[in-house]
Amino acid sequence: MGENVVEVSEQTWDAEIIGSDKPVLVDFWAQWCAPCRIVAPVIEELAGEFSEKIKFAKLNVDDSPRIAGQFQVMSIPTFILFEKGEAKRRFMGAMPKERFVDELSEWLG
Amino acid sequence: MSNEYDVLIIGGGPAGLAAGLYAGRSMLKTKLFEKELIGGQASITDIIENYPGFPEGITGFELAEKMREQAQKFDVELDMNEVTSADLSGPLKKVTTPDGEYTAKAIIIASGVRPTKLDVPGAAALTGRGISYCATCDGPFFRDKRVMVIGGGNSAVEEAIYLTKFASKVTIVHRRDQLRAEKIVQDRAFKNEKVDFLLDSVLSGVSGENSVSAVTVKNVKTGEEKEVGVEGIFVFVGNIPNTELFTGALDMDEAGYVITDDALMASIPGVFAAGDVRKNNLKQVVWAAAEGALAAVSAEKFIETQE
Structure with a gap:
């Protein structure tokens, strides 16, 4: 696990995500999901590069099923960008770094 | 360099x-x-x-x-x-x-x-909210739920069997009257108590508020449509x-x-x-x-x- 991505859970959700000053991108993932494992280094790289603009977090759906359920996450990896506690953008699947940059351009600009 | x-x-x-x-x-x-x-x-x-x-x-x-x-x-x-x-x-x-x-x-x-995307009314909005193209990624979300697998080839039937690890029931929907999968794979599906079949059938619609709750299945021979309650749809249609x-x-x-x-x-x-x-x-x-x-x-x- 890299140091730039914050691991969040049901216990820390409100503090880390809802209460975050910065917009947060949450990576909903699980150990058994191959695309999740493949995309993890891409998220780590983005976090290293853009941590001033966006906070990067990951939530294990096995450990925190209620949060995954609350946002109807039923395919992973799913990525949701939260701003002031509100889900603003949602996309999914393993993708190259540039695609993430495109999806998040509104917050990176 | x-x-x-x-x-x-x-x-x-x-x-x-x-x-x-x-x-x-x-x-x-x-x-x-x-x-x-x-x-x-x-x-x-x-x-x-x-x-x-x-x-x-x-x-x-x-x-x-x-x-x-x-x-x-x-x-x-x-x-x-x-x-x-x-x-x-x-x-x-x-x-x-x-x-x-x-x-x-x-x-x-x-x-x-x-994979070819499911192209029926309602599908676009529910992709990732019950509609999936990857059983190994998303299967565990459907523990004790009813799911459908669309398609009759090897991928469809193999993934249907995989999904029985989680789902309470897996219904294979295939447009022809016979599956296309290899015989050994078909046999496993036929023997699996959780798997059933809707042959000569296609999906004609998907519905659900925030996630999939039902589909409409149309029989291609009779034209008859019926609604079936499912929470997951796994698509392997080519x-x-x-x-x-x-x-x-x-x-x-x-x-x-x-x-x-x-x-x-x-x-x-x-x-x-x-x-x-x-x-x-x-x-x-x-x-x-x-x-x-x-x-x-x-x-x-x-x-x-x-x-």
């Missing part, structure tokens, strides 16, 4: 990784581009039982990792960028990614296929070749699969195709790997004749 290579490979599934292994081991300077999943569609397959050398079967993810490791052992560079354009016309082939431009004496197209970059440049069949000669050379000298992206491919990992090997050997021979 120089951006000149002997061989560029587009796609990091079994065909591309095997091509990389052979090209790298032949001391050709080789770079492989993969935009999404190393191992390609094989990497999200639960268990691969028919790849020789693994009598107990091996997960697609593990097999992909081993193939990657073996290619990298022979100095193949992996580049996790998307190829955005390719110029195949000159003696040096050019490939562009967001990171730069690369040239090579030969190119191997191993860009594979992607594939589309990833060849848009080469449209107009290379000979393809009507569906967009690349046409090659017996040495896997496409309609432009120095351009080769291997794996699922090629017309007449069997869509099996062992076949894709073999084609990757052949494409690399052919590319090497081609490069020698040019020097």
